[in-house]
Amino acid sequence: MQRSNNGHGPRILRYCGVSAVNVTVGLSVLAVGHGVLGWPAVGANLAAWMVGTAPAYLLSRAWVWQQRGPHRLGGEVLTFWVIALVGLVVSSVAVAIVEHLTDRTVLVAAGNLAGYGMVWVAKYVFLDQVMWRRERDG
Numbered sequence: 533m534q535r536s537n538n539g540h541g542p543r544i545l546r547y548c549g550v551s552a553v554n555v556t557v558g559l560s561v562l563a564v565g566h567g568v569l570g571w572p573a574v575g576a577n578l579a580a581w582m583v584g585t586a587p588a589y590l591l592s593r594a595w596v597w598q599q600r601g602p603h604r605l606g607g608e609v610l611t612f613w614v615i616a617l618v619g620l621v622v623s624s625v626a627v628a629i630v631e632h633l634t635d636r637t638v639l640v641a642a643g644n645l646a647g648y649g650m651v652w653v654a655k656y657v658f659l660d661q662v663m664w665r666r667e668r669d670g
Contacts, residue, residue: 540660546596547656550588555648558584559641562627567637573627577644581620585613597664611663615655623647 558580565576589612593599603609626647627640 543596543660544656547592550591550596551652553591554584554588555645557587558648559644562641562644563637566640573631573640573643574624576640577624577627578620580644581616581623585616588616589613592659593664597659599664608663612659615651615658619648619651619655622651 561580561583562576565571565579566573569576571579589609592612593603593608599608623644624647626643630640630643633639
């Protein structure tokens with residue numbers, strides 16, 4: 533199946549939708565872990581990442597880039613998880629810095645968003661142009 537270069541608009545909107553779901557799930561886990569259970573910010577951030585990464589991959593693959601068929605371990609699964617690990621590292625550094633300054637969960641969550649936000653655009657470009665790139669129409 534081919535797609536044209538003008539397919540970015542709908543893909544970006546779907547990517548934003550997947551991100552909204554992932555952010556909602558991730559921040560919920562982070563807030564419960566840090567704010568309710570008293571976990572350290574980095575531990576709560578890790579729990580949020582663990583809960584959200586598999587659904588993010590599956591939704592991205594099936595809905596955003598409309599990939600069908602078997603999952604390629606090296607070409608898709610591991611690559612996606614490496615990108616997710618980069619987001620985890622950046623967001624963990626951010627939440628650790630915030631937690632050093634304050635224990636307010638809302639600010640820890642803001643650090644999480646800032647960390648992932650720094651990776652978000654680069655992730656879209658990589659997934660679209662490298663990992664799930666298809667031949668363009670004529």
